Amino acid sequence: MTRPEAIAGVEHVDLTGRTVLVTGATSGVGRETALALARLGARVLVHGRDRMAGRAVATELDDLGADSVFFRADFANTESPVDLADAVAEHTDELDVLVNNAGAYVDDPTLADGVELTFRVNHLAPFALTRTLSDAGTFAGDARVVTVSSAVHPRADASDLTREAVTSVDDYDGLQAYARSKLANVLFTRELARRESDLLANCCHPGLVPGSGLWRDASFPIRAGVRLLAALPDPLLERVADSSRSAAATSVFLAAGEYDESGAYFSDCEPTTPSPAARDDELARRLWKLTEDLLE
Numbered sequence: 001m002t003r004p005e006a007i008a009g010v011e012h013v014d015l016t017g018r019t020v021l022v023t024g025a026t027s028g029v030g031r032e033t034a035l036a037l038a039r040l041g042a043r044v045l046v047h048g049r050d051r052m053a054g055r056a057v058a059t060e061l062d063d064l065g066a067d068s069v070f071f072r073a074d075f076a077n078t079e080s081p082v083d084l085a086d087a088v089a090e091h092t093d094e095l096d097v098l099v100n101n102a103g104a105y106v107d108d109p110t111l112a113d114g115v116e117l118t119f120r121v122n123h124l125a126p127f128a129l130t131r132t133l134s135d136a137g138t139f140a141g142d143a144r145v146v147t148v149s150s151a152v153h154p155r156a157d158a159s160d161l162t163r164e165a166v167t168s169v170d171d172y173d174g175l176q177a178y179a180r181s182k183l184a185n186v187l188f189t190r191e192l193a194r195r196e197s198d199l200l201a202n203c204c205h206p207g208l209v210p211g212s213g214l215w216r217d218a219s220f221p222i223r224a225g226v227r228l229l230a231a232l233p234d235p236l237l238e239r240v241a242d243s244s245r246s247a248a249a250t251s252v253f254l255a256a257g258e259y260d261e262s263g264a265y266f267s268d269c270e271p272t273t274p275s276p277a278a279r280d281d282e283l284a285r286r287l288w289k290l291t292e293d294l295l296e
């Protein structure tokens, strides 16, 4: 199976001397992203919740010479992203690339410290992690921030991103909550690019990966749908969906490739136009302020 760095056309890039942090690297797209960046020579720090899986990935990365460290942090906890940023700063002088890949799909209506859980894990956590690393001066001068969004983001719009909406689970719909968090990822990237000219901030849709762990907590119809897809023979599956390996290509491209603009949304290693709401700069500013308020 073709490696993500080959699909991205960056297999010639040498990341020796660069340090990368990939969140959610214990499985799926994040694990494949971490392995690809290690093969390119980077030192790869990995994050996840599952200690056994995290240690196993770190060992695989070490076998590639990546001098890896595994950090455990549950992004459902408000303080975890800040603690993670502090721990990372203790292990590296300069972080060259942050891949905000960790993500969850939550079917049961759940509030975590007063905020809807999907929004907390998929948006508040990468926001807090990125801001804490930035405020502490942990990023290198030309650092990159890659945030993994989804092509599902157009299901959500501004009405999903009010304080009332993100702090309530009345009329909860797991897919809508997931779409909202992924719209927030694109808006966060846009506003981060506008505010921090030293950083190269971009986001992406990785592809549809029916075989990844993302769907384990989805509703029965969604789980059944992705299982059916995952059961397709490989040549057919490749036409309609991705493996975790091929889905890592766009993150790897943004982490290691030559694209030097900031604030874009990518799919299949190409800049792609996101939804109208995801291009709304006023909404991006409002979301930034709301996120800061929620994190206070």
Ligand SMILES: NC(=O)c1ccc[n+]([C@@H]2O[C@H](COP(=O)([O-])OP(=O)(O)OC[C@H]3O[C@@H](n4cnc5c(N)ncnc54)[C@H](OP(=O)(O)O)[C@@H]3O)[C@@H](O)[C@H]2O)c1
Residues within 6 Å of the ligand: 023, 024, 025, 026, 027, 028, 029, 030, 047, 048, 049, 050, 051, 053, 073, 074, 075, 076, 100, 101, 102, 103, 104, 121, 148, 149, 150, 151, 205, 206, 207, 208, 209, 210, 212, 213, 214, 215, 244
């Ligand atoms: N799969 C798809 O079709 C698809 C499509 C579009 C976008 N995406 C996005 O791609 C990214 C990777 O997803 P994937 O498909 O590779 O799913 P995955 O295999 O389930 O991996 C998700 C990763 O996120 C971590 N994670 C989940 N909840 C967490 C929490 N509360 N705190 C900290 N870490 C947490 C998991 O850690 P543990 O396993 O250690 O708990 C795991 O490492 C996500 O942002 C997802 O939204 C996926």
